[in-house]
Amino acid sequence: MENKYFNEALSNFARDMANGGAVRHLADLGYTAAQIVREVDYPVTAEQVGKILWQYYLQQGIILLEQPQAKPVIEKVSYVREHGKYGSVHFRRKVEQVENSKREYYPCDFGKKRYQNEALFLKELEILQERDREYILGLPWPLQRVYHAADERMRRIHRSLQQMEEVL
Secondary structure (H helix, E strand, O other), rough: HHHHHHHHHHHHHHHHHHHHHHHHHHHHHOOHHHHHHOOOOOOOHHHHHHHHHHHHHHHHHHEEEOOHHHEEEEEEEEEEEOOOOOOEEEEEEEEEEOOOOOOOOEEHHHHHHHHHHHHHHHHOOOOOOOOHHHHHOOOOOOOOEEEOOOOOHHHHHHHHHHHHHHHH
């Protein structure tokens, strides 16, 4: 049993070392999980990329698990390259408290909607551009309401879904 957890942790570490930086960089460029899978050299599944993206978005404050008013300060995590006494290179985790009050967020219930009726959920997403649909389907949305930063992509998604609801 202990070996299972160790092997899983080791596998996650190796995957993060091989792909983590590339995945986060491509996420910053606006790539979806499916696009990232096609771009990286190391074999990785869309589900694994989705988990890496989800953690990254939580760390960056792009996605919040609580209402934005309840959490005006977020922790921004970065890694700083340092050189040891004898020239060895290591990375130190750096956590900064960042004000988050200027960001606008949209509530997202994608996890609940998908769980309740996946066929209807997928039908609703058909109105979206293919890249936006890939973005939504590539993340492991929890079964609760989360809040996504109102970036260009989420504004477009929100606007399209609102228009569809108005038509119905």
